[in-house]
Amino acid sequence: MPETDQKIIADLKDAGKRDLAFHVLVKTYQERLYWHIRKMAMNHDDADDILQNTFMKVWRSIDSFREESSLYTWLYRIATNESITFLNSKKKKNLMSLNEDNEYLMDNLMSDPYFDGDEIQIKLQKAILRLPEKQRIVFNLRYYEEMKYEEMAKVLETSVGALKASFHHAAKKVEKYIRNTD
């Protein structure tokens, strides 16, 4: 675990330094977590809500953080779970089945004023949104964030082998969509 993370954790557990340490934690990780969340939610407003929920959960759960995993892994895990929970609740509110999430997310993307993708980028995003949820998460973490499988295994609590297989299937599907769609 990086030395800065160890200091943040130590200060977070000290009531007198907690507020300042939390501020440092937010400043350190907000961008990385935002982009991870944004690729799942597609829309800036949803990503902003999820990022706030993530840090609120971190704030409430600091005492329960066991230093078995790194701070970075723990934060990614919370952000991933918060994203899934948020999107599922949105789909329920809109009376959509869990299989219709790609349509909901595509609408989210196309209505977002903070998306600047060209035609090929829209095509790529459409291909990614057609993937099942778990494959989509694995693909985004590996393709965009270039996260190592070992770290991903800790975040998603899955084996490295299963993650490699997921990425392989996901990449094949995306490739096929790009090749066969005009």
Next chain:
Amino acid sequence: MDELKNIAPELSKLEKVNPFRTPDQYFDDFSARLQMRIEAEKQTVVPQKNRFIQFLKPALGLAASFALIFLLVYVPLKTFMPGQENTVAEVTETEDLNLMNVIEHLDESSFISLLNGSDYNTDFTEEDLTLYVSANFNDYEIFENLDN
């Protein structure tokens, strides 16, 4: 990324760009907005209760339990059996009034006779009278009373 070239050659040729962006100053402001939310949550946390009340809480709970049990027993009893107690009181009061009424209308001799009650008996025979006189008076006393 050799892994991707092998699996998806077409995809690996695409320029990897981030097509998303954020509002201006988003990351500069985020921390302050989050801090406001945390402060709001801190204020909604229920304040710790008064220690005195905390100390008395078990005793108050016990007292409340007794009061509840009393109410649960007393109220139904009072509701479903209200006549018994009043009847006894009314009967006692009526008897007292009747007795006072009778006593007020008696003359003195009747009142004394009433007080003597069962001891006062006028049904005695001549033989009883002879026995009573001979037992309590001597001949001289009898003779003297006869002369009067």
